[in-house]
Amino acid sequence: MKISVKVPATTANLGPGFDCLGMALPIYNTITIEETVLPGTGVEINVLNDDSTNDDLLMEHIPMDENSIIYKAVELLYNSIGQTPSELKITVQSQIPIAKGLGSSASVIVGGLIAANELLGHPADEVALLSIATEVEGHPDNVTPAIVGGLVLTSLEDDGRVVYRKLEWPEEWSITVCVPDYELLTDISRSVLPKEVAREDAVFNAKRLAMFVQAVNTKDDELMRLALQDRLHQPYRMKLVPGLDSIIENLKHEENVLGCVLSGAGPSIVIISKKNDIEKIKTIVKNTWEAQNVKVNIMTLPIEKNGAQIINHE
Ligand code: HSE
Numbered sequence: 001m002k003i004s005v006k007v008p009a010t011t012a013n014l015g016p017g018f019d020c021l022g023m024a025l026p027i028y029n030t031i032t033i034e035e036t037v038l039p040g041t042g043v044e045i046n047v048l049n050d051d052s053t054n055d056d057l058l059m060e061h062i063p064m065d066e067n068s069i070i071y072k073a074v075e076l077l078y079n080s081i082g083q084t085p086s087e088l089k090i091t092v093q094s095q096i097p098i099a100k101g102l103g104s105s106a107s108v109i110v111g112g113l114i115a116a117n118e119l120l121g122h123p124a125d126e127v128a129l130l131s132i133a134t135e136v137e138g139h140p141d142n143v144t145p146a147i148v149g150g151l152v153l154t155s156l157e158d159d160g161r162v163v164y165r166k167l168e169w170p171e172e173w174s175i176t177v178c179v180p181d182y183e184l185l186t187d188i189s190r191s192v193l194p195k196e197v198a199r200e201d202a203v204f205n206a207k208r209l210a211m212f213v214q215a216v217n218t219k220d221d222e223l224m225r226l227a228l229q230d231r232l233h234q235p236y237r238m239k240l241v242p243g244l245d246s247i248i249e250n251l252k253h254e255e256n257v258l259g260c261v262l263s264g265a266g267p268s269i270v271i272i273s274k275k276n277d278i279e280k281i282k283t284i285v286k287n288t289w290e291a292q293n294v295k296v297n298i299m300t301l302p303i304e305k306n307g308a309q310i311i312n313h314e
Pocket of ligand 1 (some may be wrong): 012013018019020103139140141185189190213233264265
């Protein structure tokens with residue numbers, strides 16, 4: 001049997017929603033799991049670029065053996081029904097850039113899990129898939145939208161369950177994703193975060209997250225402008241994302257811009273704006289980053305309403 005799953009990229013946090021807000025975007029990885037016929041061949045994992053050549057950067061950051069996050073996810077699923085994975089060939093066809101804050105690791109975890117679940121005859125329901133994916137990833141804000149699509153508010157509860165609700169993204173607002181030409185690993189980006197924060201900062205974010213949900217539900221530009229701020233992670237990550245402070249500064253007076261936030265752990269940034277003047281916004285970002293010798297790929301994307309989809313089953 002051979003199963004292929006297409007999984008969207010994701011942008012997490014969206015400013016105030018550290019580890020609990022995430023959104024699916026229309027860039028995809030395809031994960032294929034194939035049963036191999038030769039007994040004792042174990043699990044083989046390959047990562048390929050769009051043009052089907054091996055991706056060196058991916059190979060460097062995603063171990064291709066039992067330490068691989070895909071292997072861990074698949075193994076947890078097999079273990080949950082008392083089995084161990086073997087005789088499997090796993091291939092990742094990669095379009096989501098790695099180490100850019102766009103959920104590439106979440107996508108391979110989710111794709112591996114959903115393909116393996118199909119192969120095994122669906123032992124895991126959505127709740128179980130969310131729990132396993134979150135256990136491997138460490139936080140639910142990328143894996144949840146990768147599984148269910150759309151914009152989600154998601155929480156890992158103490159008992160290991162992931163509870164989420166979808167929010168309806170207003171069509172009036174654009175999402176512009178700016179991907180710089182340097183990488184930042186999530187582990188490094190999380191290592192600079194303090195274990196404890198001041199009460200004022202916790203209250204600041206609690207207010208912003210509540211504003212975010214209300215602003216999205218009522219399409220309130222003014223509230224969204226206040227909501228898209230953060231004191232729990234972005235200030236600490238600024239030094240890892242050269243150019244972010246200047247971009248925020250240079251966009252401050254653009255009246256169509258509602259906010260400029262780090263995408264997940266960075267280094268990509270996401271600009272939420274009204275639909276006018278997108279080209280001007282792109283030019284400002286491009287010029288600001290280029291002045292610091294950073295090349296940038298800028299895409300205005302719709303939200304991806306669908307989560308991971310099985311695209312081939314043979
Ligand atoms: N919420 C996570 C973080 C997303 O900010 O570290 C990273 O993928």
